[in-house]
Amino acid sequence: MPDFTLRQLEYLIACVDTGSVAAAAARLNVSSPTISVAIAKLEDQLGMQLLLRRHAQGVTLTGAAADLLPMARNLLSQADDFGRAALDAGQGVRGRLGVGALSTLAPKVLPGVIRAMAETYPGISVNIREGSQAQIIDTLHAGHLDIALLYDIDLPASLERIPLAAPPAYVALPEDHPLVACGDIALSELVDEPLILLDMPPSRDYFLGLFRAQGLEPRVAQTSPSIELVRGLVGQGLGYAILVTQPESDLTYDGRRIVSRPLRDCPTRSPIVIARPSGLRETRMMTAFAEVAAQEIGGAAT
Template identity: 60%
Template sequence: MQDFTLRQLEYLLAAVDEGSVAGAAARLNVSQPTISVALAKMEAQLGVQLLLRQHAQGVTPTASARAILPAARSLLAHAGELGRAARDAGAGLAGELTIGAVSTLAPLVLPALIARLGRDYPELRLAVRDGSQAAMLAALEAGAVDMVLLYDIDLPESVAARVLAAPQPYALLPEGHRLAGQAEVRLRDLAAEPLILLDMPPSRDWFLGLFRAAGVEADVAHTSPSMELVRGMVGQGLGYSVLVTRPRHDRTYDGRRVVARPLSDSPTAGRVVIGHLRGHRQTRLMQVFAEAAAAHFAQEA
């Protein structure tokens, strides 16, 4: 059994996150020599070099350090939870949790979850990050976020995912479109028109795959990674789009009305999932958030 300490792990993570021993010392309010000695001792105990020390350029983690960073973050999180549980036995849930979400989901889901959990657990602090699916997966692997809200598209084996919802894709049409009055539309009836494509990997290939499955090819006129920009171009009559995430309103940022219609020839549903690193035990905070997310989607179904 290795005899390094939680304090040494804390020093290591701080040095990596801050990019220098000086930054870690300032963040943790301890002296630089204290951190340097502790890290040198940890390297001797493990028999590997953890940090590359470059004069005037700070420190960078070695491959050995990068291999243990996610587990180290998880271990410190569990240690913190154990301490809180011992101090606050019988009291409400407390602590900090960082959630990452793909940017098309974040504004639709996270505000309600933050508000709900804030009411139920006043001592729980939720930090959020949003971005592309690739960015959120990278943040999860690096330990920068504890859990992620994503689409179940090309997820790596390292992510354990729980399905929260399976929304159906729909066509977004400008007001007055020739098909806007129909209850459902078909991709084959839209394929010859200009498509405004949500261009955020891996969603791009997933959307284009819907057309191929329907036996047609899309005529891509414009692309954007921003769902609101896509909606705005549809509202201006520049084309139609196919989306999965559906806002609660039918107006674009500039006030134009758009019309959402189900696709009758697209049986494939998208899957929204909440994920964490496989093999890392979920903390109570993570379990509570996952249950709240599941309840939110069930209520919205």
């Protein structure tokens, strides 16, 4: 494949359009020798003469070059379109933005952020992908997502993070549980009760770690990666749960009511962050999303 540049094609077309190397140089604000050397190199690379140079009469295309000129113009036009699209995506506020989110977090925080994005930046199309932490991180590193909303638990150093909010863990109880009468609840009061464990990394290790930091080992009765199934089992009176994401409704899918109470002894929190691969240049679309997410998530009780 010939190793020519778009700049060489630009010089060639300028010579043809202006009729001389000197006029092309004046139009492009470069020296005549610069254009002459570039076109001579282009001719060597293509293995053909492109311009006929006549003293005091300027330049004209050779017959073979005349056939190639429309393709050269088309290449430059496509390159210009590509540059404008890249500028819009990188510095403008329109284009597609791939956003990932942890599946337990997405239903709580993403709808409001997407609505606010549509109102504030209608030119940005947000493509959503949700999944486990490992899936979202892999997709970020593969370049299929631009940014993601995650909990800042066990995230690799290869991700940069922008903190948004740090919601506390809480206890979810059946509405007729005796501990509902308490204003807040200590882990030691729960340790002998059946725990319905949200079994999704990193939540599982975070919740178990709260107990183990106090030398306690909870009695796990059921596990599920689905926060709604966990809430449903709690609503049926089968145990309690420790959760961070708190839906607005206290009803489960099957219509049971659960009651939330704060943990009395929970010194650690799991911040919600915007994560992106380290070294990835931040675009204006990313900045816009971060600003909206900070307002919608950071400014609300989560």
